[in-house]
Amino acid sequence: MDTITYLKNFVKDRNVASITPTSSFGVKRVCSKIDFERQNVIIEYGPGTGVFTRYLLKNMDDASRLILIERNKNFGSILKKKIHDPRVVIVNDSAENVLDTLRACRESQADYILSGIPFILLNDELKNLILYNTHRALKKGGKFLVYQTCFQTDNHLKVHLDRYFPIVRSKYELRNIPPLRVYEAIK
Numbered sequence: 001m002d003t004i005t006y007l008k009n010f011v012k013d014r015n016v017a018s019i020t021p022t023s024s025f026g027v028k029r030v031c032s033k034i035d036f037e038r039q040n041v042i043i044e045y046g047p048g049t050g051v052f053t054r055y056l057l058k059n060m061d062d063a064s065r066l067i068l069i070e071r072n073k074n075f076g077s078i079l080k081k082k083i084h085d086p087r088v089v090i091v092n093d094s095a096e097n098v099l100d101t102l103r104a105c106r107e108s109q110a111d112y113i114l115s116g117i118p119f120i121l122l123n124d125e126l127k128n129l130i131l132y133n134t135h136r137a138l139k140k141g142g143k144f145l146v147y148q149t150c151f152q153t154d155n156h157l158k159v160h161l162d163r164y165f166p167i168v169r170s171k172y173e174l175r176n177i178p179p180l181r182v183y184e185a186i187k
């Protein structure tokens with residue numbers, strides 16, 4: 001069902017950048033970097049139909065918050081219809097405006113920001129604006145957790161992450177179509 005939704009939106013919006021949601025292996029690998037024992041403010045860029053969102057909500061405690069920032073209006077409406085949880089805020093906007101979103105949610109900074117937005121399609125100006133504002137939006141020690149297709153070279157994202165974050169690690173998750181390159185950038 002989700003795959004049909006992705007296909008329909010993919011043909012109209014190239015920023016959807018995928019014809020199927022991330023696999024459960026991909027979701028678990030990215031989320032393994034989150035300490036769910038703590039009270040967290042988590043932001044998700046590009047939740048799509050909510051495959052990460054569902055996993056996060058299952059594992060977050062009651063006092064944690066999840067802020068979803070989705071640029072595609074159809075996905076935004078699907079999320080608003082499907083998710084009714086007091087810990088969640090759904091915002092139809094683009095990731096570079098994360099600081100405005102945090103202010104509107106009355107939060108100063110986040111513990112984790114997850115992102116599946118296709119950095120490979122962004123020009124350098126927008127890429128750097130998103131990374132600059134993401135870095136500012138994170139607490140010290142906070143993590144930017146990014147999953148991208150494995151076709152990316154270091155020039156697409158890694159070198160840019162290295163400019164903003166003192167620690168950047170990357171690994172591959174092969175159990176996804178296509179395989180993923182997963183980054184953990186720590187402020």
Ligand SMILES: C[S@@+](CC[C@H](N)C(=O)[O-])C[C@H]1O[C@@H](n2cnc3c(N)ncnc32)[C@H](O)[C@@H]1O
Pocket residue numbers: 015016017018020021022045046047048049050051052069070071072075093094095096116117118
């Ligand atoms: C590759 S899909 C990932 C969807 C979902 N998180 C998953 O793992 O299956 C990328 C998502 O990012 C969204 N997106 C693309 N550019 C964005 C931006 N600048 N800000 C927020 N969302 C964006 C797309 O609409 C799409 O939902």
